[in-house]
Amino acid sequence: MLRDGRLFTGAGLANYQSSVKPYHETGIWLKPVDKSEKPVWQPVEIYLYPHNIILNFWSELGLMGMIIFMWLWFKALFINCRNFCGYHLKNNLAWLNWGLFGAWLAAFIHGLVDVPYFKNDLAVLFWLGLALTGWLNWQLRGKLKSK
Structure with missing residues (x-):
């Protein structure tokens, strides 16, 4: 996000979540422990702000x-x-x-x-x-x- 033209200007106050949305993965596939089970889809939410x-x-x-x-x-x-x-x-x-x-x-x-x-x-x-x-x-x- 910072590399795409927001390095010097930033996204603006309270705009982090909308700015990071294009880079966000909607979820991940979790591999099962047992080979006989199917992978499980786990949705991932967009953070409201970076945790730093x-x-x-x-x-x-x-x-x-x-x-x-x-x-x-x-x-x-x-x-x-x-x-x-x-x-x-x-x-x-x-x-x-x-x-x-x-x-x-x-x-x-x-x-x-x-x-x-x-x-x-x-x-x-x-x-x-x-x-x-x-x-x-x-x-x-x-x-x-x-x-």
Whole structure:
């Protein structure tokens, strides 16, 4: 599907299922264990989305959409890692930083086998986590400048 002209543009939001339909096999023949039985036809459904967050963004938003989304994700992880190393956190902000780092890492690892973004509540959590990461970084930089 990506090779057929959708590499850079993608299929569009929520168009994965209709775009992959021409490439989809309607089913498979299962070979029986016993030679005296006939093969069995097993229908196969079309997935609603690819079960990988990177492939999902690439197939729906194109290469640039996937790159931008992954940049946001890794930038948030990088900011949290930098906060661990650059600022010696000893207050509640340290716990918030640990929680955000764990959330970003867990969501990315989960995204390798599923798509934890295109469900409305999880998309809101993504943007809320991004806002909290930015706010935390802003707070820490302000405290560093005031010292």
